[in-house]
Amino acid sequence: MNAMLQPDSAEPVRAAVLDAEKPARRPRRPLAANSTSKVRQKLSATAMNIVAPLVGAAVLVLIWQLITIKNATFPTPLVTFHEAVKMFSDPFYRNSPNDQGIGWNLLASLQRVAVGFGLAALVGIPLGFVIGRVKFVSAMFSPIISLLKPVSPLAWLPIGLLVFQSANPAAIWSIFICSIWPMIINTAVGVQRVPQDYMNVARVLNLSEWKILTKILLPSALPYVLTGVRLSIGTAWLVIVAAEMLTGGVGIGFWVWDEWNNLNVPHIIIAIVAIGFVGLLLEQALMALARAFTYEQVSN
Amino acid sequence: MDESKFIDIEGVEMVFHTKKGVFHALREIDLTVAKGEFITLIGHSGCGKSTLLNLIAGLTRPTDGVLLCANREIAGPSPERSVVFQNHSLLPWLTCYENIYLGVERVFGKADSKARLRERTMAALALVGLTAAETKRPNEISGGMKQRVGIARALAMEPKVLLMDEPFGALDALTRAHLQDELLKIVAATKSTVVMVTHDVDEAVLLSDRIVMLTNGPAATIGEIVNVQLERPRDRVALAQDARYMAYRTAVLEFLYRKQAHPAKDAA
Numbered sequence: 097m098n099a100m101l102q103p104d105s106a107e108p109v110r111a112a113v114l115d116a117e118k119p120a121r122r123p124r125r126p127l128a129a130n131s132t133s134k135v136r137q138k139l140s141a142t143a144m145n146i147v148a149p150l151v152g153a154a155v156l157v158l159i160w161q162l163i164t165i166k167n168a169t170f171p172t173p174l175v176t177f178h179e180a181v182k183m184f185s186d187p188f189y190r191n192s193p194n195d196q197g198i199g200w201n202l203l204a205s206l207q208r209v210a211v212g213f214g215l216a217a218l219v220g221i222p223l224g225f226v227i228g229r230v231k232f233v234s235a236m237f238s239p240i241i242s243l244l245k246p247v248s249p250l251a252w253l254p255i256g257l258l259v260f261q262s263a264n265p266a267a268i269w270s271i272f273i274c275s276i277w278p279m280i281i282n283t284a285v286g287v288q289r290v291p292q293d294y295m296n297v298a299r300v301l302n303l304s305e306w307k308i309l310t311k312i313l314l315p316s317a318l319p320y321v322l323t324g325v326r327l328s329i330g331t332a333w334l335v336i337v338a339a340e341m342l343t344g345g346v347g348i349g350f351w352v353w354d355e356w357n358n359l360n361v362p363h364i365i366i367a368i369v370a371i372g373f374v375g376l377l378l379e380q381a382l383m384a385l386a387r388a389f390t391y392e393q394v395s396n
Numbered sequence: 397m398d399e400s401k402f403i404d405i406e407g408v409e410m411v412f413h414t415k416k417g418v419f420h421a422l423r424e425i426d427l428t429v430a431k432g433e434f435i436t437l438i439g440h441s442g443c444g445k446s447t448l449l450n451l452i453a454g455l456t457r458p459t460d461g462v463l464l465c466a467n468r469e470i471a472g473p474s475p476e477r478s479v480v481f482q483n484h485s486l487l488p489w490l491t492c493y494e495n496i497y498l499g500v501e502r503v504f505g506k507a508d509s510k511a512r513l514r515e516r517t518m519a520a521l522a523l524v525g526l527t528a529a530e531t532k533r534p535n536e537i538s539g540g541m542k543q544r545v546g547i548a549r550a551l552a553m554e555p556k557v558l559l560m561d562e563p564f565g566a567l568d569a570l571t572r573a574h575l576q577d578e579l580l581k582i583v584a585a586t587k588s589t590v591v592m593v594t595h596d597v598d599e600a601v602l603l604s605d606r607i608v609m610l611t612n613g614p615a616a617t618i619g620e621i622v623n624v625q626l627e628r629p630r631d632r633v634a635l636a637q638d639a640r641y642m643a644y645r646t647a648v649l650e651f652l653y654r655k656q657a658h659p660a661k662d663a664a
Contacts, residue, residue: 293481293483293485294485294487296455296473296479296481296485297481297485297487299455299472299473300453300455300473300474300475300477300478300479301475301498301499301502301553302473302474302475302502303498303502304502307498307502311487311490311498312487315487315489316489
């Protein structure tokens with residue numbers, strides 16, 4: 097009986113305890129629901145990041161396969177894949193000046209881009225600084241830049257051939273011309289957009305022009321400069337393929353043209369993917385560089 | 397030199413020529429500031445307080461009239477009239493130390509050794525209690541700390557005049573009170589001449605020797621000047637009960653909300 101009585105007397109107390117506990121427990125349920133929804137979120141994020149691109153690639157390959165059914169001259173994805181495996185198993189062979197591995201061809205193109213692009217940076221970035229800083233120089237060059245910027249760099253190739261009397265410098269010249277505009281323009285904009293607050297600091301501290309350049313203009317304009325550099329390298333990589341098709345020699349552009357003359361379509365497709373891949377790497381590398389040099393600006 | 401006329405502003409007019417037309421910002425500004433005096437400029441937004449401060453800084457030149465500092469015409473910005481900007485304006489790519497060193501090097505670089513320059517910079521950091529933040533960049537410290545570095549940068553150059561443009565405007569009330577107390581201590585120690593723009597009545601009464609009240613723009617001018625005769629050092633808690641403090645406060649409020657009701661009200 098004692099045991100029977102006890103729960104009776106204890107009941108109201110327990111109920112009270114339970115009541116007191118309820119509010120504390122309540123938030124736990126949504127929390128648990130939260131964690132499952134988090135898992136779901138993570139899964140859907142994975143689906144977005146991995147599954148979706150894979151589906152996209154599969155669709156592309158499927159369309160490709162369908163085209164090959166209708167068109168017998170077009171290589172199937174499988175044939176191309178086998179060819180690619182063969183090609184990338186030995187990318188650095190050298191049979192003759194006109195028969196070299198895809199690695200050598202890509203490197204030759206990259207080298208031209210590096211030289212042309214580097215020269216453009218050496219000229220374009222300082223010029224952009226002067227244009228951004230000195231209104232007169234800006235007014236001097238703005239019309240010329242506006243006029244020449246939309247011209248295809250390939251239109252400059254004959255001028256390069258005329259001046260340099262050789263194919264390789266002419267190709268580099270085209271790269272130089274196409275790379276220089278985004279670098280000049282973005283650098284100038286970056287310098288013009290230096291927050292007035294920083295310039296006021298420079299004026300109150302009475303900083304020398306050199307200190308203004310190194311401590312204020314350069315770091316403040318750097319993200320813009322790097323944007324210009326990134327745009328330039330993208331264009332340069334686009335242009336080199338076309339320029340090499342015209343100038344010949346070793347290089348991925350000429351290689352594509354050569355394979356077309358050999359009617360080796362799988363190689364052309366492989367080259368297209370390889371060009372895209374290198375371009376992507378260049379872009380990503382410069383974006384990482386830009387992120388490393390971007391600072392929080394003052395508000396207002 | 398007449399120490400009561402350390403800064404002398406005579407008949408200053410400021411007219412801006414903008415794309416929208418001509419804007420008459422300030423008219424007939426006459427003001428003298430004594431050496432070691434703490435002046436606040438108060439008025440509704442858009443009345444030209446900051447314009448007047450920029451004129452004293454030399455960041456802008458007046459359309460008419462003369463501004464003198466220590467009997468010399470203010471012809472441009474100079475480290476001897478250093479400015480604490482509203483949004484701190486620290487260079488985000490430099491550490492706190494480097495931000496201050498930039499000014500110190502410019503002012504004392506020719507006369508002092510490297511070690512002495514470093515000493516001065518560290519002293520300025522210590523003055524605002526931020527020795528520990530030496531190697532931090534501005535985005536790694538709080539808003540109040542940034543503003544303190546801004547003050548340290550201005551003070552490190554040992555300016556003749558410290559100009560402050562709503563230096564505590566963007567801070568929360570507690571941080572603001574803390575920095576006001578620190579500023580009072582620093583000013584007492586360095587005997588600086590200060591001109592400060594504010595829109596905070598309590599801040600004006602607590603800090604100033606004189607409160608210069610501007611009428612509403614356009615064509616704003618000095619409406620009234622309140623002489624705050626409270627002995628220093630001032631204690632904000634004790635003053636809160638002080639009848640004279642209340643009277644000064646009322647005088648400023650009276651001017652701002654009765655005589656110069658907010659321009660938005662007029663427009664409505």
